[in-house]
Amino acid sequence: MKALQKIQSRFVPIPMENIDTDQIIPARFLKATTRDGFGKNLFRDWRYENDSEANPKTDFALNNPLYSGEILVAGKNFGCGSSREHAAWAILDYGFNAVVSSFFADIFKNNALNNGVLPVTVSESFLQKIFEQGNEATLSIDVESQTIRIDATGEQESFELNSYKKTCLLNGYDDIDFLLSRREAITKFEKESA
Amino acid sequence: MGKTLFDKIWDKHVVEKIPDGPSVLYIDKHLIHEVTSPQAFKGIEQRGVPLFRPKQTIATADHNVPTINQHLPIRDELSRMQVEQLINNCSKHGVELYGLGHPYQGIVHVIGPELGITQPGMTMVCGDSHTSTHGAFGTIAFGIGTSEVEMVFASQCVLQTKPKTMRINIEGELQKGVVSKDIILYIIAKISASGATGFFVEYAGSTIRSLSMEARMTICNMSIEMGARGGMIAPDETTFEYVKGRPFAPKGNAWDKKLTEWKELYSDADAIFDSEININAAEIPPMITYGTNPGLGIAVNGHIPVLEHISDEGEKKNIEKALQYMGLNSGASLIGMPVQHVFIGSCTNSRIEDLREVAALVKGRKKSDAVKVMIVPGSQQVAKQVHAEGLDRIFAEAGFQIRQAGCSACLGMNEDKVPAGEYCISTSNRNFEGRQGAGARTLLASPLTAAAAAITGVVTDIRELI
Numbered sequence: 001m002k003a004l005q006k007i008q009s010r011f012v013p014i015p016m017e018n019i020d021t022d023q024i025i026p027a028r029f030l031k032a033t034t035r036d037g038f039g040k041n042l043f044r045d046w047r048y049e050n051d052s053e054a055n056p057k058t059d060f061a062l063n064n065p066l067y068s069g070e071i072l073v074a075g076k077n078f079g080c081g082s083s084r085e086h087a088a089w090a091i092l093d094y095g096f097n098a099v100v101s102s103f104f105a106d107i108f109k110n111n112a113l114n115n116g117v118l119p120v121t122v123s124e125s126f127l128q129k130i131f132e133q134g135n136e137a138t139l140s141i142d143v144e145s146q147t148i149r150i151d152a153t154g155e156q157e158s159f160e161l162n163s164y165k166k167t168c169l170l171n172g173y174d175d176i177d178f179l180l181s182r183r184e185a186i187t188k189f190e191k192e193s194a
Numbered sequence: 195m196g197k198t199l200f201d202k203i204w205d206k207h208v209v210e211k212i213p214d215g216p217s218v219l220y221i222d223k224h225l226i227h228e229v230t231s232p233q234a235f236k237g238i239e240q241r242g243v244p245l246f247r248p249k250q251t252i253a254t255a256d257h258n259v260p261t262i263n264q265h266l267p268i269r270d271e272l273s274r275m276q277v278e279q280l281i282n283n284c285s286k287h288g289v290e291l292y293g294l295g296h297p298y299q300g301i302v303h304v305i306g307p308e309l310g311i312t313q314p315g316m317t318m319v320c321g322d323s324h325t326s327t328h329g330a331f332g333t334i335a336f337g338i339g340t341s342e343v344e345m346v347f348a349s350q351c352v353l354q355t356k357p358k359t360m361r362i363n364i365e366g367e368l369q370k371g372v373v374s375k376d377i378i379l380y381i382i383a384k385i386s387a388s389g390a391t392g393f394f395v396e397y398a399g400s401t402i403r404s405l406s407m408e409a410r411m412t413i414c415n416m417s418i419e420m421g422a423r424g425g426m427i428a429p430d431e432t433t434f435e436y437v438k439g440r441p442f443a444p445k446g447n448a449w450d451k452k453l454t455e456w457k458e459l460y461s462d463a464d465a466i467f468d469s470e471i472n473i474n475a476a477e478i479p480p481m482i483t484y485g486t487n488p489g490l491g492i493a494v495n496g497h498i499p500v501l502e503h504i505s506d507e508g509e510k511k512n513i514e515k516a517l518q519y520m521g522l523n524s525g526a527s528l529i530g531m532p533v534q535h536v537f538i539g540s541c542t543n544s545r546i547e548d549l550r551e552v553a554a555l556v557k558g559r560k561k562s563d564a565v566k567v568m569i570v571p572g573s574q575q576v577a578k579q580v581h582a583e584g585l586d587r588i589f590a591e592a593g594f595q596i597r598q599a600g601c602s603a604c605l606g607m608n609e610d611k612v613p614a615g616e617y618c619i620s621t622s623n624r625n626f627e628g629r630q631g632a633g634a635r636t637l638l639a640s641p642l643t644a645a646a647a648a649i650t651g652v653v654t655d656i657r658e659l660i
């Protein structure tokens with residue numbers, strides 16, 4: 001996993017609530033056996049008419065040339081539904097390093113963090129303020145201080161991140177390395193609870 | 195202060211707690227399938243580590259498999275490759291596989307309980323959100339992502355932050371025609387698709403106690419649809435009776451020992467939950483969804499909310515978009531609306547009891563010419579039972595098509611899809627846009643309500659048929 005410390009970038013707004021993982025990456029794209037290449041199918045059915053790349057839906061934010069950046073901003077309950085980690089892979093592969101919402105579904109949040117995509121939970125009012133910004137606006141996210149700022153107005157909010165996950169993100173460590181280092185303790189636990 | 199059922203099991207499985215971080219949670223049983231495991235196998239191979247406890251992982255092929263001609267090679271190349279990769283990975287890493295052609299094959303959440311793999315007091319995970327199903331046995335069971343599947347491969351543990359606890363008490367007798375699917379659709383409609391995010395739910399009360407194991411599984415299955423990490427029910431005589439004698443259940447002395455332990459699995463009388471909800475069973479009607487998340491449900495004879503009456507702007511926009519996708523009108527009733535497809539299957543409602551209920555209703559009746567009806571048993575074992583009880587003849591006479599076991603039209607990864615713009619009453623758990631095929635319009639309901647629509651060809655209040 002690559003380290004993530006700071007992001008300053010424009011953002012892509014999708015002000016919809018309850019965006020489920022079936023929309024983020026539809027089931028028919030789950031047949032791959034690697035983690036790569038999911039970005040081109042991110043939000044596939046919202047992006048293209050009749051599944052055809054020749055017919056992009058122009059009213060969808062990802063197809064709007066005015067929007068770009070490393071940050072996706074979406075309405076509450078983002079990532080609900082299926083546990084498919086492919087959703088986090090698609091978001092990362094497309095080029096997003098953070099998702100901002102007022103509420104995340106649990107499994108998605110874990111999946112995102114496990115892939116170095118930062119889920120930033122902000123208040124509903126802060127989220128609305130972001131949506132009100134123009135397409136030129138940028139956001140600054142700082143992992144160390146756990147803050148997100150709307151650069152143009154200077155308004156900022158802090159977000160939650162436990163110190164274990166923060167260390168992982170800042171240094172690019174992953175959970176599996178950590179768990180592998182604990183195998184002895186786990187074996188001892190197994191013996192004691194047998 | 196007393197402990198909740200959740201706490202009792204959780205505390206027993208924590209290897210260590212990371213300061214200001216998650217806990218290292220030990221996993222008793224790990225279920226895998228073809229879709230969310232290949233990258234995890236690849237991951238541990240790249241790290242050069244073996245599976246830590248291969249005997250505690252069990253595999254099946256379900257999401258991608260065709261539901262006709264399972265003895266033939268899978269036609270879709272990508273699906274075939276994924277299933278083949280599962281076979282190779284399992285044999286290479288010493289994991290027991292109940293793949294296509296095996297008598298134990300089936301939807302992962304159907305086979306765990308029916309084989310007795312799922313037992314009270316366990317921790318169980320699977321790379322699939324409906325792992326919550328197994329909570330019906332008094333088990334901490336939850337869905338995980340592929341990185342977490344790799345964690346279990348590497349260490350038999352996952353890193354988990356302890357969720358908050360919620361108890362939902364349901365008391366009293368259900369109305370005629372109301373079954374466990376209606377209970378859970380009612381709860382989700384009441385608290386919304388995100389109403390239990392961050393919580394682990396315990397279902398309790400006299401109504402729950404009176405339900406069979408299979409009915410309890412239907413409820414726990416859909417816990418994830420209100421955002422919960424999982425759902426569980428304290429084990430009781432019904433549970434023990436169900437587990438006893440199944441292929442992987444403990445036998446002899448081991449059984450007696452386990453039974454003593456299992457009898458301690460309940461929330462203490464003075465246990466405190468972070469949230470508690472009370473529901474009167476008598477007020478639950480047969481339910482149906484009209485929108486594109488499982489929280490958008492109404493009584494089958496009720497009305498879709500009137501948009502102008504919704505004060506929350508976000509919710510209004512949401513429902514407006516859902517109605518547009520569904521081709522439905524604000525304030526309308528669904529009763530009498532034609533449907534083109536009926537799907538009876540999925541890990542929510544494809545067990546033998548579901549199929550018996552359906553058979554009892556359709557016996558001697560015929561399906562409407564306007565609908566295609568597909569019944570997909572949850573497992574080979576269920577299919578065998580359907581045959582043994584002669585239910586297949588009842589279905590055939592009614593004009594229902596009966597398929598082979600798998601996830602099927604629940605997520606449309608195989609050929610079983612609903613065409614764009616058509617309506618399907620489905621006993622599955624998700625009505626998301628495109629879930630049953632691009633443009634497909636899904637109405638979630640109980641097996642009874644689905645079967646009623648199969649007969650009449652339109653959305654029907656089951657209470658009028660019984």
Ligand code: SF4
Nearest residue numbers: 324540541601604605
């Ligand atoms: S039946 Fe549907 S919900 Fe259940 S495991 Fe299969 S795809 Fe998932």
